[in-house]
Amino acid sequence: DVKVTQSSRYLVKRTGEKVFLECVQDMDHENMFWYRQDPGLGLRLIYFSYDVKMKEKGDIPEGYSVSREKKERFSLILESASTNQTSMYLCASSSGLGRWDQETQYFGPGTRLLVL
Amino acid sequence: QKEVEQDPGPLSVPEGAIVSLNCTYSNSAFQYFMWYRQYSRKGPELLMYTYSSGNKEDGRFTAQVDKSSKYISLFIRDSQPSDSATYLCAMSAEDYKLSFGAGTTVTVRA
Numbered sequence: 439d440v441k442v443t444q445s446s447r448y449l450v451k452r453t454g455e456k457v458f459l460e461c462v463q464d465m466d467h468e469n470m471f472w473y474r475q476d477p478g479l480g481l482r483l484i485y486f487s488y489d490v491k492m493k494e495k496g497d498i499p500e501g502y503s504v505s506r507e508k509k510e511r512f513s514l515i516l517e518s519a520s521t522n523q524t525s526m527y528l529c530a531s532s533s534g535l536g537r538w539d540q541e542t543q544y545f546g547p548g549t550r551l552l553v554l
Numbered sequence: 555q556k557e558v559e560q561d562p563g564p565l566s567v568p569e570g571a572i573v574s575l576n577c578t579y580s581n582s583a584f585q586y587f588m589w590y591r592q593y594s595r596k597g598p599e600l601l602m603y604t605y606s607s608g609n610k611e612d613g614r615f616t617a618q619v620d621k622s623s624k625y626i627s628l629f630i631r632d633s634q635p636s637d638s639a640t641y642l643c644a645m646s647a648e649d650y651k652l653s654f655g656a657g658t659t660v661t662v663r664a
Contacts, residue, residue: 442597447595469650477562477656478562478656479656480558480560480642480654480655480656480657481598481642481644481652481654482654483651483652486650486651488650496651528597528598530597532650534650541650542600542603543600543652544599544600545597545598545599546597547595547596547597548595548596548597
């Protein structure tokens with residue numbers, strides 16, 4: 439079974455703090471994703487990585503950065519947390535083997551971040 | 555206008571009822587259509603996947619796609635309390651990017 443783990447289930451941070459969210463997958467997947475999930479808005483893609491050290495901006499990258507130094511680990515960084523970044527953050531991975539119809543995205547359990 | 559529209563509900567049905575969920579979309583390039591199920595405090599998990607127009611059945615679940623109307627549906631027959639979850643539609647053109655609906659929260663009452 440594919441397993442995607444996220445470092446924290448719940449986080450409470452102060453405005454202006456630098457926040458790190460960590461994600462690890464154990465299936466040797468090429469692709470990794472960070473989404474945020476907000477009521478009424480569904481999942482919105484923040485960043486996507488298709489290889490180590492490679493990344494692409496998603497739909498809402500402002501205020502976020504990412505790091506992928508190792509294939510299994512994808513980090514989301516909030517450089518200076520703001521209250522409007524309070525949300526549920528979901529990490530996902532997919533195989534990236536080129537047959538995108540087999541590109542099921544497997545999600546982690548999510549990190550619920552509260553910025554005060 | 556959002557690319558994918560989904561009524562957030564909530565939807566409450568008695569056990570054994572048929573649950574009907576749907577999404578509409580605006581991007582005619584979408585070819586692949588998925589339904590994810592998300593239990594409370596969990597990440598989404600893929601429930602069903604269909605390509606282009608047509609129907610797909612898997613046990614109590616049936617997914618339908620009508621590309622001419624840009625409309626997709628998910629039906630759950632003989633619903634069970636364990637089906638209580640949020641159901642998210644998702645779709646993509648031929649690339650990695652998924653566009654999600656907002657999700658519909660379903661409660662099946664015992």
